[in-house]
Structures are given as structure tokens and as C-alpha cells.
Amino acid sequence: MHPEATTGAGPAAQRAGTDAEHRAVAAAPGSPLIELRGVTKVYGSGSAAMHALRGIDLTIGAGEMVAVMGPSGSGKSTAMNILGCLDTPSAGSYRFRGLDVDAMSRDQRALLRRHALGFVFQGFNLLARTTALENVELPLIYHRLPAAERRGRARAALAAVGLTGWEQHTPAELSGGQQQRVAIARALVTDPDVVLADEPTGNLDSARSREIMDLLRAMNREHGITVVMITHEPDMAAYAGRIVHFLDGLVACEAAPVADSAAAHAGADTGAPAPGTGRR
Amino acid sequence: MLGNSLLLAIREIRRNVLRSFLTILGIVIGVAAVIVMVTLGQGATAQVKTQIESLGSNLLIVRPGQRMGPGMSADAARFTLADVTALRREVPSLAAVAPGTSQSMTAIVGNENWSTTVTGTDNAYLLARNWTLAAGRAFKDGELRAGKAVCIIGATVRKELFGAQNPIDQRVRLKNLSCEIVGLLQDKGQSSMGMDQDDLVLMPIRTVQRRIKGDQDVDVIYLSVRAGRSMDRTIADVERLLRERRHIGPFDEDDFSVRDMREITNMLAGTTTVLTSLLGAVASVSLLVGGIGIMNIMLVSVTERTREIGIRLAIGAREDEVLLQFLVEAVVLSSFGGLLGILLALGTSLLLAGMLGVPFILDGGIIALAFLFSAAVGIVFGWVPARRAARLDPIEALRHE
Incomplete structure (x- = not known):
């Protein structure tokens, strides 16, 4: 990215224009992409305090595809919110490309999300009554790109997830699988460093789930985008290069995925599905 | 952004x-x-x-007595035609000086009758009050001097007494005076105060003085200031002249009033x-x-x-x-x-x-x-x-x- 600008990176960094925005979120050289050290998160206080995270250490390198698993209440969603710079740790440190996220202001974290992060949610979270194209354009509006370029990139992103021809459809006119592909296109369109996916296949049947996982893995392999995803299903976790298990607010164990049918199946097929195949 | x-x-x-x-x-x-x-x-x-401008925007109205209230003007002397002549002669910034003396009367033509106001005046009145004639003519000098029984009627009087007929050269009876109609005024409509401006009969002032009211009084004088002349200077001139003619001491108040239409406007x-x-x-x-x-x-x-x-x-x-x-x-x-x-x-x-x-x-x-x-x-x-x-x-x- 902009290694020469590392000295300017930090809480005091300028945010006047897009270049300055990039500089503010530029990497410190030699740092891992994501580094959590002793991260805790406590909701409430006193005897009513709820310890969602009790001290997480986690390092994720650029280009990895990581699955986060664990039962409900194990703190994996809280950890994802912290990784996504939507929330801050109660204690411990979170460094993103060497930048101290804890010290950032709300607006600086917004800029970090804008330039370096992409989100895919279980519930898709597309804007209702808004066409697929406009949904994908949305992050680019905050990048202040000219309309023509914005539209071109959004079309390209939709094409990359196999939705050419569906640009003018609203979410209500799309199937769940198609909606999630629009969401992936939206995450992809800004060319982020990391895509954070919170149970991306939670609302989909197994065939659609595999299509989505294929897309995420293609993003990871072909574009070098780091993917961190939460999932309950071992089949889906098997797509990842690494699985992190959460339990009671701690990292219980890390493991390489067991090679199973899903992984084998997925490996054979990295091409995006044809338009309309996801339609119910 | x-x-x-x-x-x-x-x-x-x-x-x-x-x-x-x-x-x-x-x-x-x-x-x-x-x-x-x-x-x-x-x-x-x-x-x-x-x-209001149709009333004559540069119109001044001079009345005897200081106030308009009923009875207040009773003890003030009326104007005379000599005052009118003096104003015409001595105040050059006046375009028109018209005397007026009015009486409510019933006008009768055949079976029709209509209660209206008869105003004795002369042709300067038409100029001072912005009237134009729709038909007929103004008074002749001889008619004015001799006090002939001729009149000019307003549009309302014509409508009530003659309907759509031509009133010119017809005769109208006012009490025991049979009067020849020589002119018809262009209608003006209602005034902004809701009065019908067209409900009037004009007659030579001497006719009204001698044959209707039986006195030599002038109740009111209408003045029209020449365009471009100062209203305030003219009012001052008029007041000075009238004070002199009415022998008002330097410390006494006016016993007449000069009213300016701008006030009303x-x-x-x-x-x-x-x-x-x-x-x-x-x-x-x-x-x-x-x-x-x-x-x-x-x-x-x-x-x-x-x-x-x-x-x-x-x-x-x-x-x-x-x-x-x-x-x-x-x-x-x-x-x-x-x-x-x-x-x-x-x-x-x-x-x-x-x-x-x-x-x-x-x-x-x-x-x-x-x-x-x-x-x-x-x-x-x-x-x-x-x-x-x-x-x-x-x-x-x-x-x-």
C-alpha cells in the first residue's frame, strides 16, 4: 500500500481527502495483518458484569482464510465486532496492520472499515427497495468515486459473483443465495484487505451455502483477500485454511480443517454459478 | 460530499x-x-x-370649524364665494378651486323618485374631484352666473330615475324646482369607505344658494394642487390666506380645517x-x-x-x-x-x-x-x-x- 506514509498513520493522521484517508489506514511494515493480544470485553459492571471475552490472543496473516467456530455465547460474535472495528476491547490491544485500533476515534475506525474491511452478514443486510447495483455502489459512494467509475466497478463486482443481468433487481426480487452474493459483491467492490463474514450461510440451504463458500474461497485465492468467517457448520469451516474454536470467551484450540467431502467438492469448483441458478 | x-x-x-x-x-x-x-x-x-387617487390624490378639502364632529362647526363662520375668488387669485399653486354647498333632496322623474345629495358648485369641481363627463356638457358661464336650473347627474341617479334611457335634456324635479339635465358623469363605483360616489346631482352654486337653501354660504371648498407643487407649502399658503380673510389673531387657533387626502390614503x-x-x-x-x-x-x-x-x-x-x-x-x-x-x-x-x-x-x-x-x-x-x-x-x- 503506502509504506512511506507509516509515520503519519495513527490517531492524529490527516483525513482531508481520499489519499489522506488511505494514508491514515496504511500498514506498518512487517506487522501481521490482524493481531489481538489479551483482548477482553466486559458488558455491564459489578456483579452484573458479563465477560464476553476473557483474554483472546489471535494472529491472522494476510491471505489467510480462517473459520471461527464455537457455541452460542462463546464470544465469537463479540470478537468479530472487534475485528471489524465496530466495537473496542475493554482491555488488551488490537493491531490492524500494526495500527493501534484502540487509540483510533470513531471516525478513524469508520475510515479503516471503508478502506480495508468488507462485511458479509448472516441476514444479508442489503438496503430494501434498492437495486442490486445501487447496493453494491453504496460503499463506493463513500469513496467519492465519479458515478461512471462507481457503476462500472459495481457491475464488475456483480459479474464476479455471477449476477450479471440482475443489476436492477431489488433484494425482494432475489433469492437468499442471490442476496448473499450481492452482499459479497458489496464487500468485494472496494477491494478490501479483509472480509469479515458472520455466519454467511446461516440462512441458506446447503447447495446455496456451498456456492457462497466457493465465492469466498475464490476471493481469498484469486484476490488475496483475507477472509475471517464465523460458522456453526463443520462442512463450511472445512473451506477455511485454519479453524479457531471459541469457548467461554477464550480461544479453546486451533486446528487445520479435516479434509472431507465438502472441501474436496469445493476444491473442484471455483467458478461462479451462472446467473439465476440461486433463484428459488 | x-x-x-x-x-x-x-x-x-x-x-x-x-x-x-x-x-x-x-x-x-x-x-x-x-x-x-x-x-x-x-x-x-x-x-x-x-x-383614493380617483378621488383626486392632490385634493385638499377646506371646511369651516376645526373638527368634523357634529355641532362642532356650528359657531364657525361659513366661507363665501369671495373666499373662493381670493383663493383662485392669490394661491398660484392651485389648479382648481371649487366651492361646494350640499343638501339632501328627493329627485323625482315621472313615477320614479330617488333620495340623493345635491351639491351646488361650478365646473372647477369636475377638475378637483377627477370627474369626467360620460355624456352632455359642463355648465355654461351664463348658467353659473345667473343661477339657472340646470344639473349634471351621477350614474346612480341616472340608473334609478331613467334606467337605460338617455337623461340628457330631460327634466328632474327637486322639491319645487324643475331642473334640466345637461350632463352625465362617468361612473366611479364605490369608494374604499363603501360610499356610492356616483349618487350625486351637481348644480350651479348660485342656483342652490338662492332657490334651494336661501343663503350665501359655501360649506366646503375643494382645492386641487397643481402637479409637482408642494402639498405642504400649498396648505400653508391656503391657511395663511384664510386666516387673514377671517381675521384670526396670531395666537388664535384656526376656525377651519384643511384636510389632505394623503392622510386618508x-x-x-x-x-x-x-x-x-x-x-x-x-x-x-x-x-x-x-x-x-x-x-x-x-x-x-x-x-x-x-x-x-x-x-x-x-x-x-x-x-x-x-x-x-x-x-x-x-x-x-x-x-x-x-x-x-x-x-x-x-x-x-x-x-x-x-x-x-x-x-x-x-x-x-x-x-x-x-x-x-x-x-x-x-x-x-x-x-x-x-x-x-x-x-x-x-x-x-x-x-x-
Whole structure:
């Protein structure tokens, strides 16, 4: 990215224009992409305090595809919110490309999300009554790109997830699988460093789930985008290069995925599905 | 950034056309009401002014006695025709000096009778009071000198006594005086005070003095100031001359009054201006109500779009960008309401002006003001909802159902 600008990176960094925005979120050289050290998160206080995270250490390198698993209440969603710079740790440190996220202001974290992060949610979270194209354009509006370029990139992103021809459809006119592909296109369109996916296949049947996982893995392999995803299903976790298990607010164990049918199946097929195949 | 917010705002408004329209309806009506009130009010003011000018805008009326109240003038001496002659001779800035002495009488023609006012005067009266003749002629010098029984009648008297017939050379009976009609006045309509100006009969003053009232008095003198001459200087000249002729000591008060039509003009115009402002103020209350309507809908909209705001925050919108988006949305809505209101007001004003017979006077200032005010309403009432949206916690917002 902009290694020469590392000295300017930090809480005091300028945010006047897009270049300055990039500089503010530029990497410190030699740092891992994501580094959590002793991260805790406590909701409430006193005897009513709820310890969602009790001290997480986690390092994720650029280009990895990581699955986060664990039962409900194990703190994996809280950890994802912290990784996504939507929330801050109660204690411990979170460094993103060497930048101290804890010290950032709300607006600086917004800029970090804008330039370096992409989100895919279980519930898709597309804007209702808004066409697929406009949904994908949305992050680019905050990048202040000219309309023509914005539209071109959004079309390209939709094409990359196999939705050419569906640009003018609203979410209500799309199937769940198609909606999630629009969401992936939206995450992809800004060319982020990391895509954070919170149970991306939670609302989909197994065939659609595999299509989505294929897309995420293609993003990871072909574009070098780091993917961190939460999932309950071992089949889906098997797509990842690494699985992190959460339990009671701690990292219980890390493991390489067991090679199973899903992984084998997925490996054979990295091409995006044809338009309309996801339609119910 | 503003351009982007504008784009987002217009997309949002387009998504909710019906609701957006209902939201701005209050502003539309408010703006329209204010402009219509002011436009019609200004039309009415202009109309009053024209009507008073038709009385003769440079008209002075001189009466004996200081006040107009009943009985107050009883002890003041009347004017005489010599006073009229002196004024004509000594005050060069007067274009016309007309004596007047009036009497209420019943005019009879055949079976028709009509109660009217007979005014004894001369031809200067036509000039001083801005009358023109619709038919016939003015008095001849001989008729004036000799006090002949001739008269000029107003349009109302003609209508009541003759209907559509030509009254010229007909005779009208006033008490025991049979009078030949030589002229018909052009109608003027109602005065702004609601009096019928056309209900009058003019006669040579000597005829009225000798054959009707039996005295030598002049009740009132009408003066018309030459165009371009100072009204105040002329009034001073007239007062000085009359004080001299009536032997009023330097420390005594005038026992006559010189009244200026500008007073009446200003008074009546002032009344309509006050009424216009009052109606405008009442109408602007509806602008306020419209603003509250916008705030209400914007607050509902923020709650309803919590998830959307969460999405925007998650993909990297800054607080000020969300704030600006909602603020711009409110301002675009209210400005659009303002524009619609202006259009509605133009249509309504034209229609009402036609129906009420008031001139249509368009004031660009009030239109600009109403538009700016509607935009300001958007800023003021959009601020709270926009700030609420900007300060949402993205995690909470994303979880919102």
C-alpha cells in the first residue's frame, strides 16, 4: 500500500481527502495483518458484569482464510465486532496492520472499515427497495468515486459473483443465495484487505451455502483477500485454511480443517454459478 | 460530499414518493398560504390606493370649524364665494378651486323618485374631484352666473330615475324646482369607505344658494394642487390666506380645517398592510406546523432505517456523512415543499385575485423569503433526527429489526 506514509498513520493522521484517508489506514511494515493480544470485553459492571471475552490472543496473516467456530455465547460474535472495528476491547490491544485500533476515534475506525474491511452478514443486510447495483455502489459512494467509475466497478463486482443481468433487481426480487452474493459483491467492490463474514450461510440451504463458500474461497485465492468467517457448520469451516474454536470467551484450540467431502467438492469448483441458478 | 448526500437523499425520497409528498404537504400549504395572503393583501392595498387617487390624490378639502364632529362647526363662520375668488387669485399653486354647498333632496322623474345629495358648485369641481363627463356638457358661464336650473347627474341617479334611457335634456324635479339635465358623469363605483360616489346631482352654486337653501354660504371648498407643487407649502399658503380673510389673531387657533387626502390614503393603506401582515403571520404558523411534520417523519424514518444506518456505518460512513445525508434529505424535502407551495400559491392567487377583483401583484421578495424559510425549516427540524441517526451504535443498529 503506502509504506512511506507509516509515520503519519495513527490517531492524529490527516483525513482531508481520499489519499489522506488511505494514508491514515496504511500498514506498518512487517506487522501481521490482524493481531489481538489479551483482548477482553466486559458488558455491564459489578456483579452484573458479563465477560464476553476473557483474554483472546489471535494472529491472522494476510491471505489467510480462517473459520471461527464455537457455541452460542462463546464470544465469537463479540470478537468479530472487534475485528471489524465496530466495537473496542475493554482491555488488551488490537493491531490492524500494526495500527493501534484502540487509540483510533470513531471516525478513524469508520475510515479503516471503508478502506480495508468488507462485511458479509448472516441476514444479508442489503438496503430494501434498492437495486442490486445501487447496493453494491453504496460503499463506493463513500469513496467519492465519479458515478461512471462507481457503476462500472459495481457491475464488475456483480459479474464476479455471477449476477450479471440482475443489476436492477431489488433484494425482494432475489433469492437468499442471490442476496448473499450481492452482499459479497458489496464487500468485494472496494477491494478490501479483509472480509469479515458472520455466519454467511446461516440462512441458506446447503447447495446455496456451498456456492457462497466457493465465492469466498475464490476471493481469498484469486484476490488475496483475507477472509475471517464465523460458522456453526463443520462442512463450511472445512473451506477455511485454519479453524479457531471459541469457548467461554477464550480461544479453546486451533486446528487445520479435516479434509472431507465438502472441501474436496469445493476444491473442484471455483467458478461462479451462472446467473439465476440461486433463484428459488 | 454534499453531492453524494444529495444523491442519497434524492434516491431515498424517490423510494418513498407518497410518504415524501405527505411529509411536505404541511410545508406546501404553509408556503402557499403565506404567499397567497401577502399577494392578495398587496393587491388590496394597491386597489385602495388607486381608488383614493380617483378621488383626486392632490385634493385638499377646506371646511369651516376645526373638527368634523357634529355641532362642532356650528359657531364657525361659513366661507363665501369671495373666499373662493381670493383663493383662485392669490394661491398660484392651485389648479382648481371649487366651492361646494350640499343638501339632501328627493329627485323625482315621472313615477320614479330617488333620495340623493345635491351639491351646488361650478365646473372647477369636475377638475378637483377627477370627474369626467360620460355624456352632455359642463355648465355654461351664463348658467353659473345667473343661477339657472340646470344639473349634471351621477350614474346612480341616472340608473334609478331613467334606467337605460338617455337623461340628457330631460327634466328632474327637486322639491319645487324643475331642473334640466345637461350632463352625465362617468361612473366611479364605490369608494374604499363603501360610499356610492356616483349618487350625486351637481348644480350651479348660485342656483342652490338662492332657490334651494336661501343663503350665501359655501360649506366646503375643494382645492386641487397643481402637479409637482408642494402639498405642504400649498396648505400653508391656503391657511395663511384664510386666516387673514377671517381675521384670526396670531395666537388664535384656526376656525377651519384643511384636510389632505394623503392622510386618508395612508390610513387605509396602513390598515390593509396591518391586515396583510396579520394574515401572513397566521399563515406562517402553518409553516411551523409543516416543519414539525417533517421532524416527525424524519424521526420515524431514522427509527425505521436504523438497520440501513447500521449498514452505512459498517461499510465506513463517518458520523458527519450520515448526519449530512439526513440533513440534506430534510432540506431537499422541505425545499421541494417550498417550490410546490410557490406554484400552488401562484395558481391560487391568480384565481382568487380574479374572483375577488383584486389586482394580482407578484412580490418576488416574499417568494424568495418563503422558499428560504422552507429550506431553513428543513435544517432546523431535520437537525435532531439527523444527529440521532449519526450517533447510532453500528452494532446495535445492525441488530435492529
